[in-house]
Amino acid sequence: MKRTDFTDMFCPIARSLGRVGEWWSILILREAMYGATRFDEFEKNLKIAPNMLARRLSDLVAAGLLERRQYCARPPRFEYVLTEAGAAFQPVLLAFVKWGNDYFSPEGPSVLLVDRTSGQPVSPLLVDEHTGIPLTQDNVKFVAGPGASDSMTLRLIEAARRSDALRAAPMADIEAGR
Amino acid sequence: MKRTDFTDMFCPIARSLGRVGEWWSILILREAMYGATRFDEFEKNLKIAPNMLARRLSDLVAAGLLERRQYCARPPRFEYVLTEAGAAFQPVLLAFVKWGNDYFSPEGPSVLLVDRTSGQPVSPLLVDEHTGIPLTQDNVKFVAGPGASDSMTLRLIEAARRSDALRAAPMADIEAGR
Numbered sequence: 001m002k003r004t005d006f007t008d009m010f011c012p013i014a015r016s017l018g019r020v021g022e023w024w025s026i027l028i029l030r031e032a033m034y035g036a037t038r039f040d041e042f043e044k045n046l047k048i049a050p051n052m053l054a055r056r057l058s059d060l061v062a063a064g065l066l067e068r069r070q071y072c073a074r075p076p077r078f079e080y081v082l083t084e085a086g087a088a089f090q091p092v093l094l095a096f097v098k099w100g101n102d103y104f105s106p107e108g109p110s111v112l113l114v115d116r117t118s119g120q121p122v123s124p125l126l127v128d129e130h131t132g133i134p135l136t137q138d139n140v141k142f143v144a145g146p147g148a149s150d151s152m153t154l155r156l157i158e159a160a161r162r163s164d165a166l167r168a169a170p171m172a173d174i175e176a177g178r
Numbered sequence: 179m180k181r182t183d184f185t186d187m188f189c190p191i192a193r194s195l196g197r198v199g200e201w202w203s204i205l206i207l208r209e210a211m212y213g214a215t216r217f218d219e220f221e222k223n224l225k226i227a228p229n230m231l232a233r234r235l236s237d238l239v240a241a242g243l244l245e246r247r248q249y250c251a252r253p254p255r256f257e258y259v260l261t262e263a264g265a266a267f268q269p270v271l272l273a274f275v276k277w278g279n280d281y282f283s284p285e286g287p288s289v290l291l292v293d294r295t296s297g298q299p300v301s302p303l304l305v306d307e308h309t310g311i312p313l314t315q316d317n318v319k320f321v322a323g324p325g326a327s328d329s330m331t332l333r334l335i336e337a338a339r340r341s342d343a344l345r346a347a348p349m350a351d352i353e354a355g356r
Contacts, residue, residue: 012278012289014201014206014250015270019282023195030191034337045333064281068231085281090315091304092273100190101323103242103263104197108324111334112191115306117343125307126269128293128300132310135302137268139213141294145279155223156289159212164294168243175345175349 003134020089024048024056026067026096029082029089032066065089094124111143138167189330197241198267202226202234204274207260207267210244215257243267272302316345 018024024046028070031045043053060066061127065086094113101109113122126135133139141160144153179185199202202224202258209223221231227229238244249257272291279287291300304313311317319338 011205011208012276012283012287013274014205014278015282016274016278017201017204019278022200023192026195027189027192027237030189034334035340035343036337048259067179067204087315088277088280090293090356091302091313092270092277094304094313094318095270096191096194097320098190099266100192100194104193105190105325110323110326110330111192111315112323113318114321116317116345122306122311122313122318123308124269124304124313126272126302127277127310129303130301132305133300135269135272135291135300137265137323139294140272140300142212142275142289143292145283145288145290146284148288152288156212159214162213163211167294 016092019065020060022056025060026051026093028053028056028060029065029086030093032080032082032086033090033093037081039078039080042080060086091124091126095126098124194270197243200234202230203238204271206231206234206238207264208271210258210260210264211268211271215259215292216298217256217258220258237288238264269302273304276302 008033020029025044028042031042034045036042036045039050039053039057042048042057043050046053048056057068061068061080064083066080067083068078069081071077097111097113101111109161113124114120127133128135141163142156143160144156148156188242198207205224206220209220212223214220214223217228217231217235220226220235222226224231235244235246239246239258244258245261247257247259249255264354275289275291279289291302292298293300305311306313319341320334321338322334326334
C-alpha cells in the first residue's frame with residue numbers, strides 16, 4: 001500500500017504529523033524532553049528495536065527536530081539533542097499528557113506535571129497568548145491563512161459555515177432542513 | 179512485525195497515541211472538529227480510501243472518541259459525533275496547528291485560528307491553569323503519579339535527575355564527569 005505523504009498536505013496538523021513520522025518518533029521526542037541524548041538511553045528507555053530506533057533518529061534529524069552531535073572523538077560517539085523546532089514540540093506533548101491523564105487513566109495519572117522549582121502540580125490549559133482567554137471548541141474557529149491553497153480555502157469556508165450552523169441551531173433542525 | 183500496543187504502556191502520552199491509533203485518526207478528529215459528521219464528508223475531505231475510513235471510524239468509536247448515531251430510519255443512516263473525550267482532544271490539535279505554522283510553513287500559515295465572535299486572530303499558549311504562567315521546558319518537569327508502575331517511577335526519577343543536572347551545569351562539565 002502506498003503510504004500517504006502528509007508533509008505535502010497544506011494543513012499544519014497534517015504537516016506536523018508528517019514531520020514526526022509515527023508514534024515512535026513522538027516517544028523519542030518525549031525521551032529527549034526527559035533528557036535522554038544517547039542511542040543506548042533511547043533504546044533502553046523505550047525498549048525499541050535498534051534498527052527501528054536508528055531509522056527514527058535519522059528521520060528526526062532529517063526533519064530538523066534533533067541535531068546529531070559528536071561528543072567524543074576516539075572512539076567517535078554521537079548524541080542527539082533537541083533543536084529549537086524539536087523543543088517547541090513540548091506543548092503538543094503536554095497536551096497529550098493532560099488528555100491521557102483526564103480520559104485514559106482509570107487507576108489515576110501515572111505522570112504528573114509539576115513546577116520545577118516549587119514542585120507544585122501544574123495543569124496545562126491552552127489560552128490565547130494575547131487575551132489569556134481559554135481556547136475552546138466554542139470560541140475558536142479555523143480560517144484560511146496566506147499559505148492556504150484554493151481548495152483548502154474552500155474547505156475552511158465550508159467547515160466554518162457548518163460549524164457556525166451547528167452552534168446556531170440544534171442538529172434536528174439542520175437535518176430537517178429548517 | 180508485531181505491532182507494539184501503546185495503550186498498555188503506563189505513560190499518558192503513549193496511551194493517548196494508542197487511542198488515536200495513527201495519523202488518519204487524528205485527521206478524522208480534525209474533520210469532526212471542523213463539523214464533519216457523515217461518512218461521505220470524511221471521505222471527500224480527507225481523500226481517504228473507504229475501507230481505511232470505515233476501519234478508522236470504527237476504531238474511534240471503540241476508543242470512545244466518536245459516537246455512532248442513527249439520524250435516519252429509512253434508509254438507515256448514521257453519523258459520527260465527537261464524544262466528550264473526543265472533543266477534549268482539541269488542545270492537542272491546536273498545539274499541532276501552532277507548531278506546524280511556526281516551523282513548517284515557509285510560504286506562510288495555511289490555517290489561522292480566530293475568535294469565533296470577533297474574528298480576531300488567536301495564538302495558542304499553554305499555561306498553568308491555576309497561576310496563568312506559561313509552561314516551558316525550563317519550568318515544568320514530569321514526576322510519577324499514583325498510577326505509575328515501579329519501573330515508570332524509577333524512570334521518572336532518573337529523568338528528573340538528568341534534566342535537573344542539564345540545567346545546573348553545561349554539557350561539557352557533565353561529559354567530563356565534573
